[in-house]
Amino acid sequence: MQYHLAPLFCRPWTLNGITPRLIESHYEGNYGSALRRLNAITEELEALDPAATSAEVVNRLKRDEAAMLNSTLLHELYFASLGGDGRTVPDTMAAALARDFGSTDRWRQQFIALAEALAGGSGWVLLTYVPRDGRLINQSGADHSQNIAGGIPILAIDMYEHAYHIDFGANASAYVAAFMRNIDWAAVQGRYEDATRVAPPRPLEQKQFAGVPAMTVEEVKTMLDAGERVQIIDARPRHYTTRAQDIMQGAVWRDPERLDEWIGELSKTDPVVTYCVYGFHVGCETAIALRKAGFDARYMAGGHYAWKAIGGKVRLFE
Amino acid sequence: MSKDQTRRNFVGAAGIAAATVATTALLRPAAAQTATGVPKTEYAIKKLPFDPAKIKGISEKLLVSHYENNYSGAVKRLNAITAQLAGLDVAAAPVFVVNGLKREELIATNSMIIHELYFDGLGGEGDPKGALAEALKKDFGSVERWKAEFSAVGKALGGGSGWVMLSYSPRDKRLVNTWAADHTMTLANGRPILALDMYEHAYQMDYGARAAAYVDAFMQIIRWDNAGSLFERYSKET
Numbered sequence: 017m018q019y020h021l022a023p024l025f026c027r028p029w030t031l032n033g034i035t036p037r038l039i040e041s042h043y044e045g046n047y048g049s050a051l052r053r054l055n056a057i058t059e060e061l062e063a064l065d066p067a068a069t070s071a072e073v074v075n076r077l078k079r080d081e082a083a084m085l086n087s088t089l090l091h092e093l094y095f096a097s098l099g100g101d102g103r104t105v106p107d108t109m110a111a112a113l114a115r116d117f118g119s120t121d122r123w124r125q126q127f128i129a130l131a132e133a134l135a136g137g138s139g140w141v142l143l144t145y146v147p148r149d150g151r152l153i154n155q156s157g158a159d160h161s162q163n164i165a166g167g168i169p170i171l172a173i174d175m176y177e178h179a180y181h182i183d184f185g186a187n188a189s190a191y192v193a194a195f196m197r198n199i200d201w202a203a204v205q206g207r208y209e210d211a212t213r214v215a216p217p218r219p220l221e222q223k224q225f226a227g228v229p230a231m232t233v234e235e236v237k238t239m240l241d242a243g244e245r246v247q248i249i250d251a252r253p254r255h256y257t258t259r260a261q262d263i264m265q266g267a268v269w270r271d272p273e274r275l276d277e278w279i280g281e282l283s284k285t286d287p288v289v290t291y292c293v294y295g296f297h298v299g300c301e302t303a304i305a306l307r308k309a310g311f312d313a314r315y316m317a318g319g320h321y322a323w324k325a326i327g328g329k330v331r332l333f334e
Numbered sequence: 335m336s337k338d339q340t341r342r343n344f345v346g347a348a349g350i351a352a353a354t355v356a357t358t359a360l361l362r363p364a365a366a367q368t369a370t371g372v373p374k375t376e377y378a379i380k381k382l383p384f385d386p387a388k389i390k391g392i393s394e395k396l397l398v399s400h401y402e403n404n405y406s407g408a409v410k411r412l413n414a415i416t417a418q419l420a421g422l423d424v425a426a427a428p429v430f431v432v433n434g435l436k437r438e439e440l441i442a443t444n445s446m447i448i449h450e451l452y453f454d455g456l457g458g459e460g461d462p463k464g465a466l467a468e469a470l471k472k473d474f475g476s477v478e479r480w481k482a483e484f485s486a487v488g489k490a491l492g493g494g495s496g497w498v499m500l501s502y503s504p505r506d507k508r509l510v511n512t513w514a515a516d517h518t519m520t521l522a523n524g525r526p527i528l529a530l531d532m533y534e535h536a537y538q539m540d541y542g543a544r545a546a547a548y549v550d551a552f553m554q555i556i557r558w559d560n561a562g563s564l565f566e567r568y569s570k571e572t
Contacts, residue, residue, distance in 0.1 A: 046493055046543055049493065049543070136403070136404055136407065137516065138495040138516075158516075159494065176493075176494060176495075178542075181535060182539065185395075185399050185403070186403030
């Protein structure tokens, strides 16, 4: 496996306030050496006999590989972010920035602040698309290895001193301003459009309960906070309750195996939410049974532990 | 500040410094207390201990920028952070505020101290002598072997941030070369006696990405009397 060099797209002599000498030193000296180092490590790794190699050696090589691969990727993104008129933001990007930051200006202010905070050392500031929630965030990392898991960066400013020292000395602010002026927004937008096609991480579904109406813990909390009338049944199995220490504030415990004994207590008009330990079958089965009996019942996805994970109030379980 | 004025100050300071052994004491004027009762601390920027125009292999422009922006910037930042911490209700502050400020405080304090050691170690020539030379032979086999390891560590840090330091370790009464990827990494209980700044701001202006050439230049201009007197002091500690 050999990684291949990505040629420069922007024309260094057309950049506004950044010299070809700086670009050349950066491209050859930092990006080029990262790529060469990546290939050397890859060769070493491929030549290893996994059975005969100690964990420490593998660890050291893999750590180096991650640093050099990230350096290669981020440097390529950096050079692919330069060469345009940074002041003109095309419509799709402007709309996305407004949606996720309030306005292009608010995005820009935060991005610049993060970059300037990295002056005097190493790091990157990235505009990153997060597939989980389909949105953009600014992200700051102190080295090549700090990135949002699963994030797709679409714009990068290199805040390592090698990225600006030759032209700007220690004046990181002037460098950041020059970078902003040179952003190739057309290229950024293309990468944004590609990123939005990436699906969020695939949720694992409980197929057997696909048809049963559920509520998220946040929805339950909103109902309770708003003072809505809702009957919350903690349907954790009896054997579990001997170990349980707490119960959701606002819930009552009922034995899921003895539905007949307590179903008569319930109001027929107010909605019912049932839950169990983790949101698997006990809570669902109870909701199904209640629905069959004509109640507006749902199960709370995630169960008792999901309620606690969002910081929901609990009381002592007596 | 004009260039000429800068030069006069530095030359004056160099004259005084030549007769002085560098110390690591920080200057703390006894001062009023803040509203929270925490004593007010002010760290002072030390003068550059040499004439920046006279350092072989590193330009005046680079040294002045390094001193004014990185070192002095760290001291000023440290004073700002210390003031913030003094005014904080530490019991009530959110964890990320405490974490953030203390982390920044550590970075700035160490940057201040280690930069001072770096500047104190520049402007000399030749090889170590006396007790320090003997200790290097004992702990590394030879002065050449120490040089090889020290410079290799420096070169390995090229392209990012870091320090390589020659440190005395009281636990084992020996000298070691210490790797650091930033200002916060040092040998526990170690006493650094020589520091090589491998942050890119230390060499980029003169050497671009050629970190190895910078390291080679540094190895020719080490001011051994500073490292030597620090070694004598630390090796005598009980």
